[in-house]
């Protein structure tokens with residue numbers, strides 16, 4: 252652990268404000284949370300594609316991908332999930348500083364960790380999207396065959412089966428993917444960003 256007392260923040264010459272002035276849009280974190288198979292990656296990819304088509308500077312951080320690199324040392328214990336989300340929150344904060352719209356697709360099962368992620372950026376820069384989907388529907392979709400393995404006891408601490416998921420008490424948006432189409436869900440996220448002037452009429 253670094254000796255924090257001897258670390259002194261270096262103010263960069265080019266600031267966040269400089270980057271904002273040059274851009275047609277603001278920076279923000281669009282944080283998708285939900286069970287495995289709820290549709291986080293599918294939605295985040297579709298939203299990113301929509302934003303990208305509009306010339307917006309975006310980046311997508313996805314659970315499985317980040318866990319093969321930056322967080323390849325972490326597993327699925329509560330402590331590792333917490334550290335996973337802490338690092339992602341930091342990375343997301345850096346992207347916002349660069350004035351990008353960063354989309355994150357992590358189960359992020361614990362409310363305290365999601366709240367800490369929100370605190371990492373300004374109030375108007377964080378949008379929590381609860382990708383809601385009944386567990387039975389996720390189990391039926393089972394896009395990666397993981398529920399089958401978890402139910403057979405081949406994966407320990409699997410979210411929704413043997414590890415908890417805390418529903419967000421006050422998300423900025425709820426998308427129920429068992430009832431809403433992908434197009435509808437995508438449009439709702441875009442509308443949220445427009446309404447909050449992150450995109451469109453900054």
Ligand SMILES: Nc1ncnc2c1ncn2[C@@H]1O[C@H](COP(=O)(O)OS(=O)(=O)O)[C@@H](OP(=O)(O)O)[C@H]1O
Nearest residue numbers: 287288314327332335357358359360407408409410
């Ligand atoms: N035990 C266990 N529990 C939950 N998920 C598991 C587990 N083991 C592997 N996987 C796969 O890892 C993906 C979840 O990683 P995350 O980084 O999003 O998880 S977390 O936020 O730290 O809880 C998750 O991806 P998604 O299905 O996209 O959610 C799974 O593919």
Ligand SMILES: Nc1ncnc2c1ncn2[C@@H]1O[C@H](COP(=O)(O)OP(=O)(O)O)[C@@H](O)[C@H]1O
Nearest residue numbers: 286287288289290291292293394428431432433
């Ligand atoms: N309305 C919807 N929105 C998003 N995904 C949906 C929807 N309806 C069905 N799906 C399907 O559900 C699955 C969700 O998988 P994925 O996006 O990988 O979920 P997660 O990232 O939450 O694990 C995909 O196969 C997707 O095609």
